[in-house]
Amino acid sequence: MMFFGPAGVGKTESAKIINNSLVKGELFRQQFSMFQTGEFASYLFGGSIDSPCLAKDLIKREGNVILFDEFNRCPPTFYSAFFQMFDEGIYVDKNFELSLKNSIIICTANYESRGEILSALGSPLFSRFDHFISFNPLSREAKETLIRNKFSEILKSWDADDRNILQKDEILKNLINHADSFTNARNIEKGVKGSMARTLVLNMLEEYEKDTNA
Structure with missing residues (x-):
C-alpha cells in the first residue's frame, strides 16, 4: 500500500495503528531519509556478509507489518530492489533470500496525487502497489x-x-x-x-x- 499526502497528517501513525491491531510486536519501520546514496545501495542490495542490510533487519522483525517511511527518498536507480518483493513477496539481495508472504507492506510518501506517484516511480513499480490511500491536509x-x-x-x-x-x-x-x-x-x-x-x-x-x- 502507498499512503500519500502532506507531511504530518497521520500516515505513519496509521501504519502503527494497523500494526498494533494485528501484531503484538513492534512495527518494522525503516526511514529511507536516513540513507545517503552509497550506503543505501549496500543496504538494499547487500554488501559484505557482516554489513548491515535490509534483509538482516527483515529477518529480525517481530511481525508482518512492514513500513518503508518516506519512500519518495529512495533514488530511482534502486527501485528494482522492490520489484520481486512487491510482486511475489520474496526479497533477494547479494547474500540472502527470504519470504515476506502474508506481510502487509506500507510505503509513505509526500506525493500529492496518483499521477505524481506514477510519474515519480514509473509504471513497473507503480503497478506493483495494490492500494493507494490519500491523506488530506488537516481540517x-x-x-x-x-x-x-x-x-x-x-x-x-x-x-x-x-x-x-x-x-x-x-x-x-x-x-x-x-x-x-x-x-x-x-x-x-x-x-x-x-x-x-x-x-x-x-x-x-x-x-x-x-x-x-x-
Missing part, C-alpha cells in the same frame, strides 16, 4: 482535536505544581484560537510544548522578581 476540527489531545498528554509529564499553573493559564484556549496557524501534527506538538514551557518560564521569572523586590 480545522482535526487540528483542534489534536491540540486538546496533545495538551492533555503533555500536561501529565509535569509535576502537580506546574500542572496547576498550566491549567489556570489560558494556554489551551489561545492555542485553539490559533489552530489555523498549524499545518500538521508535528508543529502542533511543538507549538503546544513551546507554549507550556514558555508559560512556566515566565511564571518562574515573575516569582523571582517578587522574591527579589520583597
